[in-house]
Amino acid sequence: QExxxxxxxxxxxxxxxxxxxxxxxxxxxxxxxxxxxRQALGKKREFVAAINYNSDTIYYADxxxxxxxxxxxxxxxxxxxxxxxxxxxxTAVYYCAASELMSYDYMRGYTIWGQGTxxxxxx
Numbered sequence: 001q002e003x004x005x006x007x008x009x010x011x012x013x014x015x016x017x018x019x020x021x022x023x024x025x026x027x028x029x030x031x032x033x034x035x036x037x038r039q040a041l042g043k044k045r046e047f048v049a050a051i052n053y054n055s056d057t058i059y060y061a062d063x064x065x066x067x068x069x070x071x072x073x074x075x076x077x078x079x080x081x082x083x084x085x086x087x088x089x090x091t092a093v094y095y096c097a098a099s100e101l102m103s104y105d106y107m108r109g110y111t112i113w114g115q116g117t118x119x120x121x122x123x
Contacts, residue, residue, distance in 0.1 A: 002026040002112045004096050009117030016121075017084040022096035022114055023077060030054075030074040033102040035110055036081045038092035038119075045095070047105035049081060059104050064090075086121045093118050 008020040020036070035050040049070040050059045058070055064083060072079040079096055093116040103109025 002098075004098060004112055004114035006094060006096055006114045006117040009094060009119045011120045011122065012086050014086055014088055014121055014123045016086050017082065018086065018119060020081040020083075020094055020096075020117060020119070022079045022081075024079070024098065024112075025077065027098065027112065029077040029098075032098040032100060032112075034070075034072060034079040035097045035099065035103065036070060036079075037095045037097060037107070037110075038090075039095070039116075040089075040092040043092075045107065047107070048094070050102065050104050051079065052102040057102055061105065083119075088121050088123045091119060091121045 003025045006022045012018050033052045036048040037045050038048050039045040047061050051070045067085045069082045095116045096114045097110035098112040099109045
């Protein structure tokens with residue numbers, strides 16, 4: 001069974017940082033691109049960052065560019081998202097997702113989704 005499980009969310013203060021993890025199982029992780037998405041209450045799900053299968057292509061949304069790092073460890077079947085200088089507008093449920101091709105910010109390209117982890121940033 002294909003599965004993605006996010007962890008690392010929680011409550012953080014503005015200006016702080018968080019590192020989210022997403023553990024994969026049930027599919028050939030090192031052949032898939034991975035992405036992070038987020039959805040704030042009452043808003044559409046939006047793209048955050050994506051990384052291709054071997055980490056040589058990385059893409060960020062403008063909203064997090066310069067203060068976020070996406071990375072992956074294919075030996076551990078895990079993808080990470082570090083966000084620094086957190087802002088209240090980063091508050092959202094964060095999802096990781098997998099796509100067979102590098103889908104960048106094209107949501108329909110992602111075929112496997114995790115259940116999400118809540119990140120709340122207080123001012």
